[in-house]
Amino acid sequence: MEIVRQLQGPLHAIFVPVGGGGLIAGIAAYVKRVRPEVKIIGVEPSDANAMALSLYHGKRVMLEHVGGFADGVAVKAVGEETFRLCRELVDGIVMVSRDAICASIKDMFEEKRMLATFLPEEHGSFKKFTELVGRMNITEFKYRYDFNAKDALVLYSVGIYTDNELGAMVDRMELAKLKTVNLTDNDLAKDHLRYFIGGRSEIKDELVYRFIFPERPGALMKFLDAFSPRWNISLFHYRAQGETGANVLVGIQVPPVDFDEFKSHADNLGYEYMSENNNEIYRLLLRDPEV
Ligand SMILES: Cc1ncc(COP(=O)(O)O)c(C=O)c1O
Incomplete structure (x- = not known):
């Protein structure tokens, strides 16, 4: 019902996972009544394909073995009434291998919409950027301060909304004079360079922490409200982890005199965090050897 009512573009077909x-059957019964031209296509794992076989043979087929990988649809036989409805209303079934299921889970996890925005290296620009992102959900974000550069480059992925919403966000960035490039079609950026951004930097008073952000809207903004623009954020690696929140590595320039104040802001935030300043690997990979 929501698909039919809310989709603004053309609707050709609806793909539905099939167990029993x-x-x-429910979706087909409704959609065929209101939009009979829309195709209803079932999707079954090839090792749990009771509906495909039953439709092919014109009667309910009982599987001897059923693959349990997609456990929500692992059934040996389809229902009697559901089969009757599917024979009448379903236009076809596609079967998918376990590899194809894994690949699509991976695709959904590794965001495909990757963008780069140039931010002026000035206090508060990070927060302004987050405001412009608006209700688009950032799932990955990478940034490393470079004091030689006039502009910082941030690389980020956003949760998938419509192309219009993505376009509107890019327009907002451009209007605010933040040059933004869509890297969605750039495989080099998506497969490799996203992991290389940043590097050693000779940054004064840098504190490095790992934070666990809760998975709720506004968590990033709350974090920025606590620290920015009071202290410069020199490193930010954010990767959403689904229900468990996001692992975030943050660098902040806090002069020693401000440390107690910073610490109380960090504690008040209520997010779990730990210092990584003495982590050997941080020193090796991200600090200038002279510092
Ligand atoms: C993940 C998933 N997909 C699809 C279905 C639909 O199954 P059915 O065809 O039995 O209604 C279920 C049912 O529990 C499910 O868990």
């Missing part, structure tokens, strides 16, 4: 057939 209840979900697809």
Whole structure:
């Protein structure tokens, strides 16, 4: 019902995972009544394909073995009534291998919409950027301060909304004079360079912490409100982890006299965090050897 009512573009087909057939039968019964031209296509694992076989043979087929990888749809036989409805209303079934299921889970996890925005290296620009992102959900964000550069380059991925919403966000950035490039079609950036951004930097008074951000809207903004623009953020690696929140590595320039104040802001935030300043690897990979 939501698909039919809310989708603004053309709707050709709806793909539905099939176990016993209840979900697809219900969707098909509704959609064929209101939009009979829309195709309803079932999707089954090839080792749990009771509906595909039953439709092919024209009667309910009982599987001897059923693959349990997609456990929500691992059934040996489809329902009697659901089969009757599917015979009448479903336009076809596609079967998917375990590899294809894994690949699509991976695709969803590794965001495909990757962008780069140039931010002026000045206090508060990070927060302004986050405001412009607006309700688009950032799932990955990478930034490393470079005091030689006039502009900082941030690399980020956003949760998938419509192309219009993505376009509107890019327009907002451009309007605010923040040059933004869409790297979605750039495989070099997505597969390799996203992991290389940043590097050693000779940054004064840098504190490095790992934070666990809760998975709720506004968590990033709350964090920035606590620290920025009071202290410069010199490093930011954010990767959403789904329900458990996000692991975030943050560098902040805090002069020693401000440390107690900083610490009380960090504690008040209520996010779990730990210092990584003495981590050997941080020193090796991200600090200038002379500092
Ligand atoms: C992940 C998932 N997909 C699809 C379905 C639909 O299954 P059915 O065809 O039995 O309604 C279920 C049912 O529990 C499910 O868990």
